[in-house]
Amino acid sequence: MNNEGRDINWEWLRAFVTVAEQGSLNKAAETLTVSQPTLSRHLNALEKHTGVLLFHRTTQGVSLTPEGEALLVSAMPMREAYDAFSRALQGNDDSVEGEIRLSANELMAHHYIADHLVAFRREHPAISVELVVSNQQANISRREADVAIRMFRPQQLELKCRRIGSVDLGFYCHRSLTDEVKPLTDAENPFGELPMIGFDKDDTFIRHAAQLGINLTVDDFQWRTDSLETQIALLRAGGGIGIMHKNLAEKDKELVQIWDEVAIPSLDVWLVCHRDSWKNARIRALINFLSSRLGADLY
Structure with missing residues (x-):
């Protein structure tokens, strides 16, 4: 192994772990909000730096080599520590400015929240909102989103949840x-x-x-x-x-x-963030705003 693992760029490791989890360069690039060429450069740089082939690349996607699997075991705790550090840093931010990543499914994004987000930014023009629209739940612990609108109550103890209404x-x-x-x-x-x-x-x-x-x-x-x-x-x-x-x-x-005589169970709507991020002023501002405005629409 070249360079004995010294001076490895964190972005290379983050790219390595994310691609390993997603099994796809496209999906990993979307998760990290970087371009696929940038992601490929990070992987190539890590492989060149270590002298280890980490992935088999085919037209169907990527898969870990045995050497890549062995290194992933060591890289995962590093990524988890980085995520925890980022959340703690974010949680100590008491300024009502900066960026928020909000995750919502298609129907919430297209039919429920657009007007409320516009109104929110009128009140808080220093906050920018990145809306992650997907029917797959974003991983809040890994900061794929800061706040999520969920149609079920998450069970993870590290997440803070607030029910704001229901959909029939x-x-x-x-x-x-x-x-x-x-x-x-x-x-x-x-x-x-x-x-x-x-x-x-x-x-x-x-x-x-x-x-x-x-x-x-x-x-x-x-x-x-x-x-x-x-x-x-x-x-x-x-x-x-x-x-x-x-x-x-x-x-x-x-x-x-x-069949309107059939009572299909309604979907509860929850606002979710990580407990480490709850102290963040801009995240609290968005959650409180949506609780009031969107919650009123759902009752």
Whole structure:
């Protein structure tokens, strides 16, 4: 090994750990908010500095070499220590200025929070907001986000959570399909011949159907997508039956609720940050603002 591991740039190690976790240069670059060429340069610099090939690179992605796996064991605690240091430093910041990374899913970002974020920046013009829009939860402990809007209560003890409201759900279809919908009591599978719009990897629809005594698998969905906005577009286009936020569906004259006698459990909405960051003035300002403004919309 060249240079005996001395003077290794932290950004190289951070790139190494993130790529190892993500298994993809594209995903790792998104996580670190750097360009893929920059990320590749960091990896190449680390490999050149150490004289160790860390990854096998193929058209399907990257995978750790045995040497890379061995070094990852040592690099992980370093990354965790760096994250803890960053959170502690952030938590001691009492200035209401700087940047906040806010994570939200598609529907929250597109339909619920834009007006509130604009109003927040009018009150706090020295704060910039980076909105991370993804249906995958950001890792707050690793500072992929400073604040997250979650549709479930996180169980990690290091996270501080505040419930601000809930979203009601219902089964919906395009109004042109209502004559084809069977009553729930008519058949074991009331979906009949109508296509179902559901998730690909997420099991939300399957769990809600099971609560009605309907056993489904992912193979029962004629439309499968983990994009919430695409599911809504398919509903509006008459693609079939799906689950949707009631307050969004009620604004669309082309969508009709079916089986409204069914009480699907609502989704609680939580604001989440790391306990180490709670003392940060700008993070508290955003959480308190959204608790008041967004929370009022959800009740």
